[in-house]
Amino acid sequence: MLYVRIESLLKRIPSSFKLVILASQRVIELNEGKEKLVDISSKAKMSNVALEEIIQGKISYKVIKSGSKK
Numbered sequence: 001m002l003y004v005r006i007e008s009l010l011k012r013i014p015s016s017f018k019l020v021i022l023a024s025q026r027v028i029e030l031n032e033g034k035e036k037l038v039d040i041s042s043k044a045k046m047s048n049v050a051l052e053e054i055i056q057g058k059i060s061y062k063v064i065k066s067g068s069k070k
Contacts, residue, residue, distance in 0.1 A: 008055045009051060009054055009055060012054050012055060012057060012060070013054060013060075013061070018061060019054070021061075022050075022054065022059065022060075022061050023047065023050045023051055023054060024050075026049075026050035026053060026054075026059055027046045027047055027049075027050045030046040030049055030050060031046055036049050036053075037053045037056075037058035037059065038052045038053050038056055038058060040052055
């Protein structure tokens, strides 16, 4: 079993809301067959893989600001 410390995750992604969204989107990608970016047991749950990728800085997010409406 893999234990992930929330402090380690929040150092990478300081917003818990953004962290949950990023991890869930990555789990979807992994379940669709995307390659794991970390060396982890093949028995690990996809959620643990996604969180470990975040901790190791293998995935991140980018905020895209929408244009102003007139």
